[in-house]
Amino acid sequence: MTRTIKTGLAAILMLAISCKKENNTIHSIPVSVNSSSDAIAGKYSSVIIGTQKWMARNLDVTHYRNGDRIPQVQDPIKWMKLTTGAWCWFNNDSATGAFYGRLYNWYAVNDPRGLAPKGWHVPDGAEWDALSTFLSSKVGGKLKDTGTIESGTGVWHAPNSGATNESRFTGLPGGYRSNIDGSFYSIGYAGYWWTSGEKDPANAWFQKLFYTSRKLDSNSASKDVALSVRCIRD
Secondary structure, three states: OOOEOOOOHHHHHHHOOOOOHHHOOOOOOOOOOOOOOOOEOOOEOEEEEOOEEEEOOOOOOOEOOOOOEOOEOOOHHHHHOOOOOOEEOHHHOHHHHHHHOOEEOHHHHOOOOOOOOOOEEOOOHHHHHHHHHHHOOOHHHHHEOOOOOOOOOOOOOOOOOOOOOOOOOOEOOOOEEOOOOOOEEOOOOEEEEEEEEEEEOOEEEEEEEEOOOOOOEEEEEEOOOEEEOOOEEO
């Protein structure tokens, strides 16, 4: 089910399937990061999946690699007008940062100053494909953190189909920020991660995990949407 997030009402409907805004409750249940050492600046750890080494949590930086600050933009009107890199917390709530990481627009991902820490980069589509190929089947389930909100054991809404976290990727449903109204959607229901690749001048590719799916889906979004970022070792 490949769809493009376009400016207009369809964008909100596409990313907010079964995810009404009033249900965007943030459930801060601790997640165990099963990783293979390799601490990055005392903050990040990594997990080896096949021949790849991935960060074991979402990116949570406020500066580009060269030290320049990435602007935080809270105001929804300002967010909708952005054509340069920026970040936000889900619901502009700092409590989400330590758990889900920050959300970035694609302009930050593509900034030549480098969004990823030294020695890391934002994966392209081929690298996500390699991950899927290695995991072979039920890829989404192997990438998703286990448990459900309803059972009090996780942060995904039930049924969290097929979730085993067999890969130790610990994919979380961090939601997204819309480019239509600057509002936030889908936390608990879906996780979205930018790739480094463009679809066209207005859109870029992302990967998606969904609470009712065992798949890892590839879709495209407007570059001014805010999504999570997960980095891979150079």
